[in-house]
Amino acid sequence: MKCLELADVSYRYEGSTEYVLKNISAAFDSGKVYTVVGESGAGKSTLLSLISGLDVCKEGDVYYDGKNLRELDRDDYRAKCVGVIFQGYNLLINSTAVYNITLSMNISESEIMGRRAKKEAAFALLNKVGIDRETADRKILYLSGGEQQRVGIARALSHNPDVIIADEPTGNLDAETESEVLKILTRLAHEDGKCVIIVTHSENVTAIADEIIGIHAGNLIAGEKYRENSAFHGENGHERTKTIRENEQ
Amino acid sequence: MYILTNAMKNLLRNKGRNILIAAVTLVIIVSTVVTLTIGNASSKIIEDTRLRIGSKVNIDVDLAERGRLEKTGGMPEVGIDDFFSYAQSDYLSKSIFSVQLYLYSSTTFAVGDDSKGQSEWESWDGSSKSKAATIMLIGSSDPDILSDFFTGGARGIMPGGRMFGGLNECIxxxxxxxxxxxxxxxxxxxxxxxVEPEQTFELSVVGVYSDKTEAWPGPAYEDANFFLFNRRNEVITSLETVMSRGFETDQGMEMHAEYYLKNPDNISKFEAEVRAKGLHPDYSVSINQEELDEITAPLSGMAGITSTFMFIILILGGIVLILLSFIAVRERKYEVGVLRAMGMEKAKVAAGILAEAIIISVICLFIGLGIGSAAAQPIADSILSGQVEIAAEETKAKSEDLKFLVMNGKTQFIAGLHGYTPISEIQVELDAKTIAQISMIALALAALSGVIGIAVITKYEPLKILRERN
Known part of the structure; x- marks a missing residue:
């Protein structure tokens, strides 16, 4: 079932004439794992920002469940419909891991009622991604990068969203944990019917994908074609992004 | 609900910053409590004094105006009927009259009369009255105003007697x-x-009073043994008793009238009314503004100091608080970005920041009320003592200026403050009005602090914040 759709989406930074994404059209179904691949600076993270409702495309539209995102309350959309796993974690560093999860539940007006029940659910969620109770009660500030990433994943799952968006979710994890996280994400898609979209450079992650979406210089390329064309690899995309941002200033 | 919980947790998470904000808020609130408590107590006393003293009307001969117009000759007289006529005014809350006249008696000796009745007095018709004691009869319209007779006063009705009441009763x-x-x-x-015609008073003594007042108006009277003015010779009766005799003129009588306005602000209206009733332009009609100012000068000075101090504290404290709030929210920009990225609405983030500011203000309010109310009394005493000294010096300088107070064409000297002294003590305490005012100020501080936060967070989009950090 179609869950998310991009229709001729283009994006450029404010004041810039150069497009980061150009006429992207794609559809994402529930129950599938998608990986978005491409060189650094190709526009992958921008695409995730548009899908997650953190930004608005300049041209074209993003549809969630058939509804145009422009017409939806984007705060509500972020709080209830999508779960985002950020590359830089973006957690409340002075709060405990478990508080980060329960706060997310509160913001999304979780169906779990009561403070204690929410806390127990948060512990269970954290345990699922390999964080024990003792670690869960520590402030984010005192957790390792890998632990923080797991907390980020748990937070994205905390409000049981239809769409899970992950930006390099296993970048800071060891092979064993990476495997566990990928299992979780796969299970969420295949068993719980979630739409999982992962931006990654990792071959291991790409390997679990039901569909691969390649982005090169702001254009969408079919995943298999992207893989086959070695010319797309190794290009310094971040330099390109940097140039665009400099131009806009 | 979770916004409030989150706000409380945030306060504990960022102790250093919040303690700094709380310290500034506490200083502002304590200062406000002290200044408002003192200011309100001062205002209340000044207003009470204004109503008590400032409502009393003075009808004086305007000597300055007479001098300016180079008027000579006797003062224009105000008749007894005029005094009663002025009392018929809607602007007055009460009028009190007393009339004083002199009596002789062949059977009653006066205190201090060493001649034991050998003095001679000439009556209105020119006939001499020999072997007569001289007694002063005071008729008062209101026994309650004989303040010397109040509990703790210098005079008191002795056991077995009572205050005069009916006609022809005296003490x-x-x-x-x-x-x-x-x-x-x-x-x-x-x-x-x-007085004419000569009238006889047969008065029934209903009370005898002990008297600790000064017997003589001054040493000169005592040295001359001018017993006519010896207060022990006063026979006090009702105004009705005196006026019932039907004197044809008011010669020989001294009339004293006191008028009290319902509202001192109506003085000009009352003046217009008495002018219309024929009060001579040489008379001035005024309330005791000068005396009132002198009495309340220490309090007014203190209220001025505290108001200025509060104004400065509020301005400076407000600026510091704005800066601290601005810095605090900028420090928390990342936190705001995360919350927004998680889907928390701007309004809820703002409500959280406002809740934090309110919690700090409410805690500071309670602590500030305690500290401020404890500190207000000693601070008030300290400031007031300084103001009393200043007022005392000014009063001393002014007390040498004697005023002529003219009553019924006769003059008497009245110096200084007519027996009043500048207020030198003040009891300050927190009342509901002050607490309400301080609570409003605390809320305003919280709002000020919160609005800065709201203004800052409204400016940024979550993606921009997170992108800048990453």
Whole structure:
């Protein structure tokens, strides 16, 4: 079932004439794992920002469940419909891991009622991604990068969203944990019917994908074609992004 | 609900920053409590004093105006009927009259009269009255205003007697009673002098009073043994008793009238009314503004100091608080970005920041009320003592300026503050009005602090914040 759709989406930074994404059209179904691949600076993270409702495309539209995102309350959309796993974690560093999860539940007006029940659910969620109770009660500030990433994943799952968006979710994890996280994400898609979209450079992650979406210089390329064309690899995309941002200033 | 919980947790998470904000808020609130408590107490006392003293009307001869117009000759007289006529005004809350006249009696000796009745007085018709004692009769319209007789006063009705009430009842001093062997229930028979026609007063003594007041108006009277002015010779009765005799003129009588306005602000309206009733332009009609100012000068000075201090504290404290709030929210930009990325609405983030500011303000309010109310009294005493000294110096300088107060064409000297002294003590305490005002200020501080936060967070989009950090 179609869950998310991009229709001729283009994006450029404010004041810039150069497009980061150009006429992207794609559809994402529930129950599938998608990986978005491409060189650094190709526009992958921008695409995730548009899908997650953190930004608005300049041209074209993003549809969630058939509804145009422009017409939806984007705060509500972020709080209830999508779960985002950020590359830089973006957690409340002075709060405990478990508080980060329960706060997310509160913001999304979780169906779990009561403070204690929410806390127990948060512990269970954290345990699922390999964080024990003792670690869960520590402030984010005192957790390792890998632990923080797991907390980020748990937070994205905390409000049981239809769409899970992950930006390099296993970048800071060891092979064993990476495997566990990928299992979780796969299970969420295949068993719980979630739409999982992962931006990654990792071959291991790409390997679990039901569909691969390649982005090169702001254009969408079919995943298999992207893989086959070695010319797309190794290009310094971040330099390109940097140039665009400099131009806009 | 979770916004409030989150706000409380945030306060504990960022102790250093919040303690700094709380310290500034506490200083502002304590200062406000002290200044408002003192200011409100001062204002209340000043207003009470204004209504008590400032409502009393003075009808004086305007000597300055007479001098300017180079007027000579006698003062224009105000008749007894005029005094009563002025009292018929809707602007007045009450009017009090007393009339004083002199009596002689062939059977009653005056205290201090060493001649024991050998003095001679000339009556209004020119005939001499020999072997007569001289007694002063005071008729008052209101026994309650005889303040000397109040509890703790210098005069007191002795056991077995009572205050005069009915017609032809009087009270006399113990000294006068002792000298003449008069007891409660006895009659004294006296005759008026200086007034026409001569009238006889047969008065029933219903009370004898002890008297600790000064017997003589001054040393000169005592040295000359001018016993006419000896207060022990006063026979006090009702105004009705005196006026019932139907004197044809008011010569020989001294009339004293006191008018009290319902509202001192109506002085000009009352003046217009008495002018319309014929009060001569040489008379000025005024309330005791000068005296009022002198009495309340220490409090006014103190209120001025505290108001200025509060104003400065509020301005400076407000600026510091704005800066601290601005810095605090900028420090928390990342936190705001995360919350927004998680889907928390701007309004809820703002509500959280506002809740934090309110919690700090409420805690500071309670602590500030405690500290401020404890500190207010000693601070008030300290400031007031300084102001009293200043006022005392000013009063001393002014007390040498004697005023002429003219009553019924006769003059008497009245110096200084008519017996009032500048207020030198103040009891300050927190009242509901002050607490309400301080609570409003605390809320305003919280709002000020919160609005800064709201203004800052509204400016940023979550993606921009997170992108900048990453």
């Amino acid at each position: 006399i001093s113990y000294d006068l009673a002792e000298l003449n062997g008069i007891s409660v229930g006895d009659m004294i028979v006296t005759t008026s002098i200086f």
